[in-house]
Amino acid sequence: MAKINVLIVEDDPLIAEDIRDLLSRVNYNIVGIAHSKADALNLLRNTSPDISLLDINLGDNTDGILIAEIINETYKIPFLYLTSYSSKVILDKVKHTLPMGYVVKPFDEADLFTAIEIAISNYSLFNKSENFTIETINASIPNKLTQKEFEVLLDMYNGCSNTEMADKNFVSVNTIKTHVQKIYEKLDAHSRATFIVKIRQLLQT
Amino acid sequence: MAKINVLIVEDDPLIAEDIRDLLSRVNYNIVGIAHSKADALNLLRNTSPDISLLDINLGDNTDGILIAEIINETYKIPFLYLTSYSSKVILDKVKHTLPMGYVVKPFDEADLFTAIEIAISNYSLFNKSENFTIETINASIPNKLTQKEFEVLLDMYNGCSNTEMADKNFVSVNTIKTHVQKIYEKLDAHSRATFIVKIRQLLQT
DNA sequence: GAAGAAGTCATCCTTTTGGGTGATTTTTAA
DNA sequence: TTAAAAATCACCCAAAAGGATGACTTCTTC
Structure with a gap:
């Protein structure tokens, strides 16, 4: 150790x-x-x-x-x-x-x-927020998130819409949507709401 | 004391x-x-x-x-x-x-x-979850939630879609949507994502 | 410098949300 | 008992999100 x-x-x-x-x-x-x-x-x-x-x-x-x-x-x-x-x-x-x-x-x-x-x-x-790193999340899922996906994940967790994320990152909504899709796949979530619940679960274990 | x-x-x-x-x-x-x-x-x-x-x-x-x-x-x-x-x-x-x-x-x-x-x-x-009662929420907002609205709020917080809530409560999606709208008004939220953030804020203060 | 991963974007289509308005019934409380 | 509040539902429309697929462009990394 x-x-x-x-x-x-x-x-x-x-x-x-x-x-x-x-x-x-x-x-x-x-x-x-x-x-x-x-x-x-x-x-x-x-x-x-x-x-x-x-x-x-x-x-x-x-x-x-x-x-x-x-x-x-x-x-x-x-x-x-x-x-x-x-x-x-x-x-x-x-x-x-x-x-x-x-x-x-x-x-x-x-x-x-x-x-x-x-x-x-x-x-x-x-201190839940302390656990909120790409490492902690990835430790709990089989398909690891990429750095970009984790950034999108953070914004999603903080209430951003796809459009807002697209604007603040100077990319198209399509790009964001692709990231979001990947995140859903990797976390086994299917909507913003279930995504939030998944994150809560991951942070608590 | x-x-x-x-x-x-x-x-x-x-x-x-x-x-x-x-x-x-x-x-x-x-x-x-x-x-x-x-x-x-x-x-x-x-x-x-x-x-x-x-x-x-x-x-x-x-x-x-x-x-x-x-x-x-x-x-x-x-x-x-x-x-x-x-x-x-x-x-x-x-x-x-x-x-x-x-x-x-x-x-x-x-x-x-x-x-x-x-x-x-x-x-x-x-112990944040201890704070998650209709009283705590209502203590922080000017327009108080009704009991039904609080129940819907809990389901929303736990990742339910409108359709899911309608099914489990044996009411139409329209009814759920009305509750959701009221909740958004009272919490000053405008989407599932911002709703979650608002709840987090309310529970932390 | 070639292979693979990551990031970018588009198009198509469906479902869900968000929002507004109005109406009926049921409950609650004065 | 009656007025107000709460709960129910409908209809409409627009916006956003969800899902699938394919393609092009960086980056890494060996």
């Missing part, structure tokens, strides 16, 4: 190294340790973590929350909060970012592993 | 009482403590918990998982697993039940509170 890429965002170097040691011993690959918001954004941009562990408090501020928001907007990976203490106040401040969990420091090895694995396995189920 | 109703499913009486004490001191109401699967099903049926804390191992079996499955099917409330230890093996066995989290025993007060609150606040966001 491929190692799970983890990004650690934790200002305390001792704790960060502690986590790295724990995780490195088993099936995890640490793509980086960020001690600040800037570090974190940089690593998010340049590595491809599968999950991020976020300290809420970086130095004297709550930059962890900002990083979480950016992850949700741009990177769409699950994350867990690392907190030194848990309180209703903290919770209210972070829950809108929909963390996949939290780990209260100090934590033990097993807790951390469990939290990470549950986070990753549940995230894909919860 | 109304107290949060909690169902505790835990075979160890000491731990169960410990949890009850912890939670009762603050904003929680314990609707019951179940020591067995039978107890749990009974309490689920007769009380209305907002969340359940499930020990995975009840006695010498993993009835906690079965209870989780029943909760998912029938009661649709969030639950957290209480585990004495965490391992990949356990995790693989439980993750298909989509727990909102887990708490590893022994746990401290703050951990438990945080886990419960996050579970409850996130559950409603994750």
Whole structure:
């Protein structure tokens, strides 16, 4: 099994190294340790973590929350909060970012592993749009979609008519209709409505 | 704020009482403590918990998982697993039940509170289908749907063509078409595709 | 550079939708 | 009991979608 890429965002170097040691011993690959918001954004941009562990408090501020928001907007990976203490106040401040969990420091090895694995396995189920890639769709059907077909599929899923798609792609409606036909064949759908249902099914499994 | 109703499913009486004490001191109401699967099903049926804390191992079996499955099917409330230890093996066995989290025993007060609150606040966001009622839809639109229209809407959402709906409801296609038109007016949609998108929007807010 | 896949477009035809209007019956509620 | 709302259906027309087939033009890729 491929190692799970983890990004650690934790200002305390001792704790960060502690986590790295724990995780490195088993099936995890640490793509980086960020001690600040800037570090974190940089690593998010340049590595491809599968999950991020976020300290809420970086130095004297709550930059962890900002990083979480950016992850949700741009990177769409699950994350867990690392907190030194848990309180209703903290919770209210972070829950809108929909963390996949939290780990209260100090934590033990097993807790951390469990939290990470549950986070990753549940995230894909919860975050449906994350699954909405050509790879996920193709993994579930015998006749694979081409790139173009997937683009058309996305537009269809977002409510475009054939004419609208033709216009925005500068091709004729006939071309779009051909793509649509192929998509229907490959997904075993026969109308816009059944197509949507098929997509829902594919994204849920 | 109304107290949060909690169902505790835990075979160890000491731990169960410990949890009850912890939670009762603050904003929680314990609707019951179940020591067995039978107890749990009974309490689920007769009380209305907002969340359940499930020990995975009840006695010498993993009835906690079965209870989780029943909760998912029938009661649709969030639950957290209480585990004495965490391992990949356990995790693989439980993750298909989509727990909102887990708490590893022994746990401290703050951990438990945080886990419960996050579970409850996130559950409603994750569980979209729970929101799919005529009330939720009507709450978001100026011209309310009638009951019949909502039924047609559900069929449309599930991929039925007008003809299919006419057949299964023993009415003419014309009747269905009238309902569909009304639905489009009220939702400001103009085709099956845009209708689906509108519904998605309504369910997400 | 040849073969195959992917993308482009056309034509033909049928079925389904979308839309508008009007009318009748049934239900609901004042 | 009566007026309003909801549900039923019809007819008309235009637009869009669905389905099949064939052909031409890029791209890849070996």
